Amino acid sequence: MSKRNMIFFILPVLLWPLVFVIFASIFLYVMVIITLFLGLSTILLFKKDLHSLFYKGAQKITIKFVFISLIAAIILYIIFLLGGKASYQLGIGYLVLNIYDVLLSVNKIYLSITLIIIGIMEEIYWRGFVQGIFIDNNATYPWILSTIYYSIVHAVTFNYILVIAAFIVGLVTGYVAFKFGIVYSILTHIIWLEIVIVLFPVLP
Numbered sequence: 188m189s190k191r192n193m194i195f196f197i198l199p200v201l202l203w204p205l206v207f208v209i210f211a212s213i214f215l216y217v218m219v220i221i222t223l224f225l226g227l228s229t230i231l232l233f234k235k236d237l238h239s240l241f242y243k244g245a246q247k248i249t250i251k252f253v254f255i256s257l258i259a260a261i262i263l264y265i266i267f268l269l270g271g272k273a274s275y276q277l278g279i280g281y282l283v284l285n286i287y288d289v290l291l292s293v294n295k296i297y298l299s300i301t302l303i304i305i306g307i308m309e310e311i312y313w314r315g316f317v318q319g320i321f322i323d324n325n326a327t328y329p330w331i332l333s334t335i336y337y338s339i340v341h342a343v344t345f346n347y348i349l350v351i352a353a354f355i356v357g358l359v360t361g362y363v364a365f366k367f368g369i370v371y372s373i374l375t376h377i378i379w380l381e382i383v384i385v386l387f388p389v390l391p
Contacts, residue, residue: 207344226308260378271389282348306377314364330361
């Protein structure tokens with residue numbers, strides 16, 4: 188891996204504490220800025236490498252693959268719904284509520300737009316650049332390796348619910364990106380975010 192790629196690879200380790208620790212009370216706004224920076228930088232620096240990943244398994248956008256993204260997003264939501272209910276029963280639901288307190292205080296239209304931006308940019312960076320690094324190095328299960336790193340980065344929050352959430356989201360979207368292309372992991376990520384945060388938040 189080149190020096191430039193290595194620096195770009197480890198940036199989230201430095202940036203995620205800004206989002207979830209230092210600016211925790213306004214993490215949504217900071218997250219938009221940071222994901223925009225990472226996503227747009229990925230496009231500018233690695234445009235050629237990304238091209239083949241956008242439609243990896245599916246050569247174009249079709250109803251069939253949009254449906255796959257929808258199903259993946261619904262599966263994610265069901266997992267989070269069950270996990271959220273379990274966390275409230277176990278008395279650790281406050282870790283979930285801490286995140287929702289910030290998100291649900293934001294105007295719904297603005298919230299929905301920012302979630303779309305975050306979903307697009309996160310997928311371009313994490314499933315495009317990071318997962319692409321593992322693919323380029325002929326890793327057997329690149330989506331698992333990128334997911335592990337995605338989870339480790341979230342560990343700086345000291346919120347183990349968020350780490351588990353990152354692992355689940357990374358695993359599903361990583362596999363969708365690997366199998367069908369980044370376009371479809373973007374759709375999965377956005378649909379899931381809109382359902383779990385805007386439409387049907389997992390609250391007690």
